[in-house]
Amino acid sequence: MIKRALSRVAVAGAAVTLLGLTAASPALAGDEGPLWYSNRGTVTFNDDGDDITVCDKLADGHGVTGYLERLNSTGTGLVYVIKEEDGGDAGCDRSDNDYDMIGNISHGLAICWNGSGSCVRSNWYFDE
Template sequence: MYYKDDGDLFTVCDTNPDGYGVTGQLKTLNSNGTGIITVMTLDDGGDSNCDSDNYDIIGAKSYSMWVNWHGNSSWYESVVFSES
């Protein structure tokens, strides 16, 4: 999963033809800062293309990307990032 700042485009790609897909999620803190919420979910697998969508990253609010390979139950988190 990767993020392109120009246009705030998020993309998740299943690059391994192993029969399992991948899910990517974009997460941030909820409005009162007490919990993490998922603001976008992308799934890819079973085709030769990646899946993408836009989400407007706003100011100093912190976000992180999470990826899960459907072959196990582990989620992997990116570094935390923001627009500022």
Template sequence: MTRALSRIAAAGTATAALLIATATPALADSDITLANHRGYMTYIDSVDVFKICDENPDGHGVHGLVHEWGAGTRLHIDDGGDAGCDKAGYNIGSASYRMAFWWDGGESVLYSKNFSE
């Protein structure tokens, strides 16, 4: 009986360790990118930074918003007219957030899925 209980405990421990090992990488991989042929906006979860890049020097820039449901816009970031990309930090909490990204030249707004910490 003791031997059977030891086997069950060992199997339970191994199963728990396997579930933790396989779940951890999926949780860490939560960066989000919205992109079109004009540029992109990325949320880098590990450092709570938003990066936006205008990739088409056509006289128009790109804009992005971080919107918190029920509270409104928390961050506006844009890029265009200068070299390189722009970045801004915003501490994402447990509320539900969504990114919006668009090009000033008149294309549709792109929206991310909802996300939180």
């Protein structure tokens, strides 16, 4: 009886430890997104390569444009660090650049529909 109770405690303890380790190690910690523009498309920041993936999700004759942006040096305007468009073909497009966003400058994602209307923007974040 005591042996069975100790066995159950050991199994429960191992499960709690495994759960704690899993929760402490985030998957794709630096990736952000996807950020959706309604049902028209998405933009995702890929930490592996510091680039973005843009996906046009609606065959409406207009593509979408995704941006990785940051504030300018005075904090009064936006600088588009990466721009990538997708539309008119199957699949998504991923930017190919040499940008490295490590540092204390906050960045954000934006996605715009190439028809009309305003863009959708994410919250600001830092790369670690």
